[in-house]
Amino acid sequence: xxxxxxxxxxxxxxxxxxxxxxxxxxxxxxxxxxxxxxxxxxxxxxxxxxxxxxxxxxxxxxxxxxxxxxxxxxxxxxxxxxxxxxxxxxxxxxxxxxxxxxxxxxxxxxxxxxxxxxxxxxxxxxxxxxxxxxxxxxxxxxxxxxxxxxxxxxxxxxxxxxxxxxxxxxxxxxxxxxxxxxxxxxxxxxxxxxxxxxxxxxxxxxxxxxxxxxxxxxxxxxxxxxxxxxxxxxxxxxxxxxxxxxxxxxxxxxxxxxxxxxxxxxxxxxxxxxxxxxxxxxxxxxxx
Amino acid sequence: xxxxxxxxxxxxxxxxxxxxxxxxxxxxxxxxxxxxxxxxxxxxxxxxxxxxxxxxxxxxxxxxxxxxxxxxxxxxxxxxxxxxxxxxxxxxxxxxxxxxxxxxxxxxxxxxxxxxxxxxxxxxxxxxxxxxxxxxxxxxxxxxxxxxxxxxxxxxxxxxxxxxxxxxxxxxxxxxxxxxxxxxxxxxxxxxxxxxxxxxxxxxxxxxxxxxxxxxxxxxxxxxxxxxxxxxxxxxxxxxxxxxxxxxxxxxxxxxxxxxxxxxxxxxxxxxxxxxxxxxxxxxxxxxxxxxxxxxxxxxxxxxxxxxxxxxxxxxxxxxxxxxxxxxxxxxxxxxxxxxxxxxxxxxxxxxxxxxxxxxxxxxxxxxxxxxxxxxxxxxxxxxxxxxxxxxxxxxxxxxxxxxxxxxxxxxxxxxxxxxxxxxxxxxxxxxxxxxxxxxxxxxxxxxxxxxxxxxxxxxxxxxxxxxxxxxxxxxxxxxxxxxxxxxxxxxxxxxxxxxxxxxxxxxxxxxxxxxxxxxxxxxxxxxxxxxxxxxxxxxxxxxxxxxxxxxxxxxxxxxxxxxxxx
Numbered sequence: 001x002x003x004x005x006x007x008x009x010x011x012x013x014x015x016x017x018x019x020x021x022x023x024x025x026x027x028x029x030x031x032x033x034x035x036x037x038x039x040x041x042x043x044x045x046x047x048x049x050x051x052x053x054x055x056x057x058x059x060x061x062x063x064x065x066x067x068x069x070x071x072x073x074x075x076x077x078x079x080x081x082x083x084x085x086x087x088x089x090x091x092x093x094x095x096x097x098x099x100x101x102x103x104x105x106x107x108x109x110x111x112x113x114x115x116x117x118x119x120x121x122x123x124x125x126x127x128x129x130x131x132x133x134x135x136x137x138x139x140x141x142x143x144x145x146x147x148x149x150x151x152x153x154x155x156x157x158x159x160x161x162x163x164x165x166x167x168x169x170x171x172x173x174x175x176x177x178x179x180x181x182x183x184x185x186x187x188x189x190x191x192x193x194x195x196x197x198x199x200x201x202x203x204x205x206x207x208x209x210x211x212x213x214x215x216x217x218x219x220x221x222x223x224x225x226x227x228x229x230x231x232x233x234x235x236x237x238x239x240x241x242x243x244x245x246x247x248x249x250x251x252x253x254x255x256x257x258x259x260x261x262x263x264x265x266x267x268x269x270x271x272x273x274x275x276x277x278x279x280x281x282x283x284x285x286x287x288x
Numbered sequence: 289x290x291x292x293x294x295x296x297x298x299x300x301x302x303x304x305x306x307x308x309x310x311x312x313x314x315x316x317x318x319x320x321x322x323x324x325x326x327x328x329x330x331x332x333x334x335x336x337x338x339x340x341x342x343x344x345x346x347x348x349x350x351x352x353x354x355x356x357x358x359x360x361x362x363x364x365x366x367x368x369x370x371x372x373x374x375x376x377x378x379x380x381x382x383x384x385x386x387x388x389x390x391x392x393x394x395x396x397x398x399x400x401x402x403x404x405x406x407x408x409x410x411x412x413x414x415x416x417x418x419x420x421x422x423x424x425x426x427x428x429x430x431x432x433x434x435x436x437x438x439x440x441x442x443x444x445x446x447x448x449x450x451x452x453x454x455x456x457x458x459x460x461x462x463x464x465x466x467x468x469x470x471x472x473x474x475x476x477x478x479x480x481x482x483x484x485x486x487x488x489x490x491x492x493x494x495x496x497x498x499x500x501x502x503x504x505x506x507x508x509x510x511x512x513x514x515x516x517x518x519x520x521x522x523x524x525x526x527x528x529x530x531x532x533x534x535x536x537x538x539x540x541x542x543x544x545x546x547x548x549x550x551x552x553x554x555x556x557x558x559x560x561x562x563x564x565x566x567x568x569x570x571x572x573x574x575x576x577x578x579x580x581x582x583x584x585x586x587x588x589x590x591x592x593x594x595x596x597x598x599x600x601x602x603x604x605x606x607x608x609x610x611x612x613x614x615x616x617x618x619x620x621x622x623x624x625x626x627x628x629x630x631x632x633x634x635x636x637x638x639x640x641x642x643x644x645x646x647x648x649x650x651x652x653x654x655x656x657x658x659x660x661x662x663x664x665x666x667x668x669x670x671x672x673x674x675x676x677x678x679x680x681x682x683x684x685x686x687x688x689x690x691x692x693x694x695x696x697x698x699x700x701x702x703x704x705x706x707x708x709x710x711x712x713x714x715x716x717x718x719x720x721x722x723x724x725x726x727x728x729x730x731x732x733x734x735x736x737x738x739x740x741x742x743x744x745x746x747x748x749x750x751x752x753x754x755x756x757x758x759x760x761x762x763x764x765x766x767x768x769x770x771x772x773x774x775x776x777x778x779x780x781x782x783x784x785x786x787x788x789x790x791x792x793x794x795x796x797x798x799x800x801x802x803x804x805x806x807x808x809x810x811x812x813x814x815x816x817x818x819x820x821x822x823x824x825x826x827x828x829x830x831x832x833x834x835x836x837x838x839x840x841x842x843x844x845x846x847x848x849x850x851x852x853x854x855x
Contacts, residue, residue, distance in 0.1 A: 008719040041685070041706045046551075056708055057719045063685070065701040066708030066718065067554060070577050073547040076539075080551020080559070081701070083535045084509050088555065088701055109540040267535060276531030279503055279670060286490035286500075288318045288664060 003060045010054045015210075017175035017201030021122050022055050024181035025093070029064060031186055032089070040064050044081055048074040048094030048103065051129045052122035052201070055093045072102030075110050078117045079263075086264040089189055092119040095201075097127045100136045100158055111165035114193040116262035120185060122175070122201035123158065125209070132206035144206070159244045159254060162196050163237065168257040169195035170240065172250050174213050174225055175202070184253065193262040200225070200249050213249060228252035290480035292347045294429055295354030298421070299340035299371045300363025300384070302331060305404075305418035309361065310341035311662060313422050316439035317345045317431070318491050318664045321484025325765075326662040327353035327838070330601045338366060345429075347480050350663065352766040355840040358476060359428065361421055363404070364388060372397070380476060382424060400474050407464045413457035423465025430478035436462050488667040494632040494658035497665075498562075498588055499524040501636025504673055508557035510536045511548045513567060516600040517656040518590040521562040533557075542567035546574030546587065553583040554709050556680075556700040558640055562588035565598055568607060568614070575649045576615030579734060581709040582690070582698070584643035584650075584678055588636075591655040591761075593836045602836030603657035605761050606812035608820070611651040612790045618731055622646065622741055623790040625653040627764030630665040632658060635787055638744075641676040646737045647698055653789070655811075657838045658762045681705040688716035693733045695740065738791050746786035746796040750775070754804035755852050756782030758828075760789060760817050763839055767809050770844035781852065789817070792824075800826045807831060807851050809844055 002008045012018050025045075033040055040062035047053035049071035056066040065088075069077050074092045082090045094103065099121050110117075126144060127133040133146035137158065141150035162170045169191040171184045181199060188195035202209045215223030228250050233239050240255035261269075298310040307328065314324040323346045331337030344354045356376045362368035365388035368381065375381060375397050383390060385401025402424060408416040419440070426436050440458045445451055469475075492500070499521050502510070510529050512522035522538060529536040535552070539545040542563050549559035563571060568589045578585050591607045593599030611623045622642055626635035632654060639652040681687055681697035681704075689699060689707035699705030708718035713730060715721045750756075759767035764785060771783055784806070786796055800806055800821065806828040808818040815830030822828050831847040833839055 002719065005715070005717055005719045007715050007721055007723070009722060010720055039704070041704055042702055044555075044701050054720070063706045065699075065706045066710075067551065067581075068708050068710040068712065068718075068720070069547065069550070069581075070573050070711050073543065073574070076544040076547035077551040077554075079544075080509070080511070080548035080553070081555045082551075083537070083548075084552030084555035084557040084559065085702060105541065106544060109544065267537075271531055271534065274530045276534075277503070277528045279500075282500060282503060282528060283490065283668060283670065286492045286496070287667070288315070288489050288491045 002058050004063065005057070008057055010057065012051060012054070013205045015204040016051070017124060017199070017203070018052055018055060018122055020175035020178050021052070021093070021120060021181065021199055021201055022058055024178045024185060025055070025091070025120060026059055026061055027178070027182040028185040028189065030061065031182070032189060033062070042087070043089045043091065046074045046078045046081065046090060046092045048072065048092070048098030050095040050098050050127070052093055052095035053098065072098055073106070074098065075103065075106035075115075075119070079110065079115050082115060082117050083264060083267065086116070090117040091189065092117060094119065094121055096121065096123040096125060096137045096158070097135045100156060107162070107167070108165045110194050111162070111167045113263040114168050114260055116193055116264050118185065118188040118191070118195045118197065121158070121196060121198045123198060124201050124203035124207055125155070126203050126207040128203045128206055138207075157244065158198055159250075160241070162198070163240055163244065163255055167196050168193035168260050169253070170255045171195070171197045171253045173197060174200040174249060174251065176210070176214070177251065180251065187253065191256065192265070193257070193260055224248040225251055228254065291477045292480050293344070294358045294476070294479060295342065295344045295356065296359040296361065296425065297340055297342045297357050297371060297374065298361045298363070299338070299367035302333070302336050302339045304363040305421070306339050306363055307341050309418040309421045310343045312418060312439070313425060314343045314345070314662060315491060316422070316436050318489070319439060320435045321482035322346060323348060323350045323664055324662070325350040325353055327657065328660045329837070338370065340367070340371065345479065347482055351769040352841055353838065355842050359425065361425070380428065380474065382421070398474070400468070400472055402465065402468045408461055411457040411460040411464065413454065413461065416458050416461035419458045419461035420465040423462030424469050426462075427466040427469040428474060428476050430475070433462065433466060485666070489664045490667045491662060491664050492629060493660055493662045494626070494629050494654055495520040495590065495660070496524060497629050497632035498636040498652065498654060499528075501633040502560055502640060503528065504668070504670055505637040505640035506558060506675055507560055507640060508534055509549060509552040509559040510561065511539050511545045511552070511559070512561050513539050513542050513545050513563065515542075515564045515567045517592055517659045518562040518564045518567075518588065520659070521588060521590070542570040543574065546571040547577070549585045550574060550578050550581070550583050553578070553585045554581070554701070558584070558644065560586040560588065560640070562590065564590045564592050564600075565594070565607065566596070568610060572614045575621060575651075576617060576619055577711045578649035579615070579619050579621065580711050582647045582734070583709060584647050586639045586643050586650050586652055588652045588654060590659045591653065599836045601656065603655050603762065603838055604811050604834065604836060605655060605763065606816065606834070607653065608789070608812070608816040611653050612820070614651070620735065620738060620790060622648070622650045622738065623653050624650065624787050625761040625789050626658065626787050627759070627761055627785065629658060629661055629663045631787055633665070633668055637673060637675075641674070642741055644676045644678040646740045647678055647695060648734075648737065653761065655762045689718055690714060690730065690733065691716040693729060693736055695737050741788070742791050742794040744786065744788040744793050746788070746793045747783060748796070748799060749783040751782040751784070751799065753780045753782040755807065756784050756803050757807045757809070757848060758784040758800070759809050763809050763811060766839040766841050767844060769841045770848060773841070773845055774848060779849070779852070779854065781848070797824060800824075803827070805829060805851070807848055809839060809847070811839070
């Protein structure tokens with residue numbers, strides 16, 4: 001059940017990180033509406049399949065447009081929407097299974113194009129909706145329902161990967177820091193080009209990492225999340241790699257390329273350069 | 289007696305001028321007012337490999353590429369060995385004597401060796417071997433040399449400093465070819481004079497006709513991935529789908545193509561992709577998504593042969609099941625299958641119109657034999673083209689996009705009416721639901737919309753007869769030629785045809801149900817169309833062929849007669 005629709009029959013588990021991401025996205029969309037003076041309908045939220053994708057139905061307040069497609073294909077859908085109608089603001093919401101396993105093949109091409117959309121990735125290192133299978137970001141040897149004796153694959157490092165692919169804006173955050181997350185999503189939406197905000201969004205049922213992220217002084221557990229220092233040069237790709245190499249979960253903007261043109265800008269330039277084809281003349285060109 | 293019809297096949301290695309000779313000769317003949325049709329088959333490799341192109345020239349409309357050859361032009365020995373048996377008893381073979389010699393005396397067919405390359409070289413233009421061949425052929429059928437000369441002059445007047453030089457060497461090559469025929473007193477009979485049609489014509493192939501049609505239907509977005517034999521559509525679009533609000537791009541996979549055009553369709557644009565067998569399989573899930581979310585898109589599927597990689601450069605009609613039922617779950621995808629190059633143009637417009645009209649995916653089902661076929665067609669009159677646009681929502685927010693069991697206006701992102709286009713079963717808002725009543729309602733809604741497509745045109749001739757023939761897609765031409773022959777023989781048989789295969793025009797369905805037998809020639813093993821017709825309660829039976837090549841007319845005549853117990 002959602003605020004908008006009593007018939008809707010999906011629920012997140014109590015304490016799910018995705019609640020925080022939803023709050024943050026609601027806030028950033030509302031902020032954007034005020035800042036741009038554009039109606040909420042100017043935003044399209046493209047959702048992946050999984051717990052996280054259901055965010056699109058659970059948003060409260062003014063409804064943006066939504067697209068809830070098939071598993072792993074949120075980025076191609078976002079490309080079609082953005083390039084079909086470049087005036088729209090397009091946001092992808094997807095989980096680690098959707099975005100980094102079945103949908104992995106779509107990240108590199110959009111990074112190469114610098115598609116002007118913002119992806120908010122909810123990483124809980126597990127497949128939640130199908131009840132607890134391992135995901136690409138699950139730890140090596142982790143016991144899950146699909147790896148009963150331990151996962152025999154190394155986990156991938158999404159931030160490293162985004163940087164290597166040339167994603168032009170890469171940020172990292174955790175779901176409980178709603179204000180910071182909303183702020184990052186806003187900067188990502190303003191960024192001209194492909195922006196990814198990768199969010200640690202724990203699954204309280206199958207992989208509860210809250211304690212790990214925040215630490216627990218009583219139990220002597222140090223937090224793995226750490227703030228990126230203000231002095232970090234966001235335009236420096238090497239410095240961004242250094243941050244990832246320090247390990248743990250950095251919080252903040254790792255990399256931001258403000259100089260690169262976005263895909264729609266480049267296509268626009270091409271369209272201005274090449275003369276449009278008139279249908280009569282096209283048909284004429286086949287004259288015998 | 290003058291002849292009305294010549295069939296010539298050009299065979300050799302890719303890059304030897306096989307295709308340029310065949311198409312050049314066809315174009316020259318078309319300029320003179322003859323009807324022409326070419327049929328090409330290539331190896332799936334960049335350079336070399338056995339290739340052949342067939343050109344048929346006629347004083348009347350050409351329906352098939354022709355069963356037997358009047359002329360074989362063999363550019364190498366392998367081509368001679370492969371194709372010599374396709375030559376008629378009174379036909380001739382012209383071979384490249386610079387490459388090989390025919391020692392085989394057993395063949396009764398007249399053969400003449402001409403050193404194509406050497407003669408070309410003697411004009412100072414080594415690339416004019418195809419002109420030597422064309423000059424020889426023209427003389428062989430008593431076609432005035434002036435036709436080819438003006439063809440050459442048109443072709444090479446390109447505003448470059450060496451135009452005159454190139455034109456003169458090519459004309460010299462033409463006359464050297466002609467001289468060889470004269471010297472050897474070789475003749476095939478005279479081609480009757482053409483009666484040029486009164487209307488304007490264009491010379492075009494199926495892939496290009498689909499592309500121009502899409503442009504005429506005001507396509508906005510094209511996203512595709514290279515795959516034989518659909519690649520030329522992508523390349524054509526990359527060149528010409530330019531301008532404000534247009535977007536064309538090569539995707540990273542067919543999965544990306546299909547989902548991206550659904551995104552574009554959702555955003556309010558007319559969007560299309562083109563693909564073939566393997567790519568079409570990858571698009572299955574996406575086509576289901578467009579059906580479920582009710583988003584207009586067009587998928588052009590240019591059929592090739594076989595499952596998996598199959599026969600990338602051969603023709604077959606084996607994707608019919610896959611096109612109507614590409615995806616899991618209850619779907620029935622509208623399919624338009626053009627039967628001629630001219631129909632490719634109109635089918636493309638209709639496919640985009642259909643997608644807009646019923647708000648969902650449409651498959652435009654073409655095939656290799658149409659894609660590469662060059663032929664003369666009447667120049668389309670774009671003023672007569674009817675363009676349809678989706679019913680759009682213009683009200684306020686709070687709209688239930690999927691309310692009711694029939695078509696409803698579609699909101700456009702950016703404007704009021706926000707909803708979720710949802711691939712999961714949904715309620716009228718587009719939010720996910722699992723309630724049985726909703727699944728019933730939405731399933732009914734999706735199928736009800738097909739009724740908007742049931743009133744299209746079809747051909748029904750001589751249908752006082754109990755038995756009728758009904759081809760589909762690119763087999764239309766050869767079957768039509770066979771049918772004409774049968775009617776001339778006095779065989780009692782009717783004719784049905786439509787390019788609208790799903791849904792079938794309702795009136796046609798009623799007519800078909802009345803018949804004792806419907807004979808369906810089709811290029812696949814399972815008899816896909818006849819089995820679908822049988823599922824509608826029609827007594828249909830297929831004539832099948834799965835060689836990777838189009839039907840031959842004589843084979844069809846023989847098989848049709850067998851089926852109506854005349855032999």
